[in-house]
Amino acid sequence: MTVRVQLPPILRPVMGGERFLTAEGNSIGAVLSDLTRRNPALALHFFNESGGIRHNIVFLHGGTMVRAKDADRHRIDPGDEIVITNALAGG
C-alpha cells in the first residue's frame, strides 16, 4: 500500500529539500502516521499537542480536498498520490 506524498514547500527543508516522500497506509490518517514514524521531524508539524491533525492542514487526493477531520476514514489505493497543503487564508 505504498503511496507518494507531496510536501508543502515550507516543510521541504525539514526533509533536506525533498518534494516527495513515500509512506504506507490505506487511509490518509494511516499514511500520515507512517510518514511521521519514518520521518519523526515532521510529526511536530502535522499533529497538535492533543495528537490530532492540525486543523488547517488539508489533503488533496485524486482531485478531492480532504479535511483533517476526515483523514482517518478517507480511503486510498496503492500508487495514489497525496498532496499535503493548508487551507487558503488571506485575500
Place this chain on the structure above:
Amino acid sequence: MPVSLIVGTPKGAAVLTSKDRRNWEEDFVLRGWPVTASTRDDKGRTYIAVNSPNYGVALFVSDNLKDWKQLEAAPRYRPEDRGNPEHHRLVAKEDFAGILKGGGRFVDQIWTLHFAHGALYAGVSEAGLFVSRDRGQSWQPVDGFNEQPNRTTWAPGFGGLGAHTILSDAKNPNRMWVGVSAAGFFRTDDGGKTWQPKNKGVNPAVDSAPASTGQCVHSVTHDPNNASVMFRQEHRGVHRSDDGGDSWQVIEDGLPVTELSDGHHCSFGFPSVMDLKSGQVFVIPLDGDNFRFPRGGQLAVYRSKNGKSWEPLSKGLPANCFTAVLRGSLAADQLDPGGLYFGTASGVIYGSDSLGESWREVASGLPRIMSVEAYAK
C-alpha cells in the same frame, strides 16, 4: 573578529556576516518560516526558533549558519494543561491548529532562547519556561515556573501572554530570572523549583492585578557575572535594581518622558542591552504607547554610562523614522570596542562599531524585524 547577526522576520532569517563590522554579506535562510528567536551554545551551535500558524513551533540548528537541520523535539505543553482564556482571545485569529477550541494551553511561539550552565531554555507563549538538557533533543516544562500559584493572576499584554526574557547568573546555577508580559519579572533561587515575583517598586500596568504581579516588563538586561545589577525597560519606564530584582528604582534622567495612554508619565520602549566590557546600557525609547515611534521621528539609541542618566546617540540614524524597534531586536556583539545592532519593524538593520557613537545601515528591505542576535566568532 568576524561577527554574525541572526535577524528574525516573519518570512525567514537574515544571516549577516562581516569580518570588519562594516562590510556585510547577507543570506536569507528558512524561507517561509516566521523566525522568532535564536541563541548559540557553548560549542558554537546556533539555534533558531520558528513558528507557523499552520505547522506549529520548531527549532532548527546549524554549526556553520548555512546548513540548517530541524530538531525532532520542541517545547510542548501537556494535552491536559488548561489555557488562559484572555490569551486565547488575543491569538484566536491565528488558531489554525484548532486546539484553542478545546481550551488547551499550547506553545504558539518561542519568544526567547537562552543557554546557561549546559542547558538550553525556551521562553514561550502561552507564557511558560521549558528546558532541554540534551541540546534540544528533548524538552521538559519547568513546572515550578509554569504552574506557580500566582499564574491565575497573569494577564496578557497586547502581544499575548509571553515569557520573553530569560536571564541567568554565571556564578550561581540555581538563580535565574524570567520576564512575562504582562505578569512581571520572576526569580528562582533553587534551580527552578520555586519562583517569586520581583516587581517591588514597579507600578502594575494591569489595574486588576495584585501589586506582586501585573507589571508589564518589556525587557531586562544585566551582566551574568555581576548578575544582581539589572536594568529593566518596563511599559512604565526604565528601572534599575542592585539586589537581583528584590527592589527597583526609576532611572529616567535624560530619557524622553511622555504621557502614556493611561495618563502615567514615563519613558517607553521595548529592548535593552548591556555592553559587558564597559557596563554601558542601551535602550531605544518610543514616544509612548499611543504613538510607538521615536519622538519627532528622530531614531535614537539612548546610552547610560553610569547606570543612572542617559544620553541620546543618533549620528547616522534617520530623522524621519516613524517605525518601532521591537523587544528582541537590539543586540551587542561584546567585542572591544563594542558593536551594537538593532532592527526596525520596517525591515532596516543599523549597526555601530563604536558603542553607538555613530551608526550606519547594515541591511534594508527585510520584513518586520522580530529578533536580532549578534555573535562574535
